[in-house]
Amino acid sequence: MLVLSWAYMFHFCAGIRFLLLDTHTAVSKEGGKQTSIVVLVVSTLLTLAVALKLFGAF
Template structure:
């Protein structure tokens, strides 16, 4: 739900950042704010979790891991993988590499 609500704002920011070099620099300045970085990180986590869960459900559609135990294992994998990807995004966002 959060991704859907923020989608127009995200698309507007993408459009503005691609318009010119000046607008890209303004976007970089906007993204330098720590609160904005945290908001971007939360949205990134939501997207990455949604993406990983979508792959899980595609596997479930092929009748892979449909049992209760298999579903539990794949849900843990989704949580771990999306968390690791979010940590990588956080490190990049806050300038660790």
């Protein structure tokens, strides 16, 4: 369940990243690398929030 939620969160965040790239925001080698790291971190944090909710932490 957690792997599927991470895959969904990653896909969602990457979709937002590509929408921003379509507006020519951060269209450079450094900008692309930074936004890819942001997508990875944000999707992992969202998955941790889902895991906490799933296992009854809140």
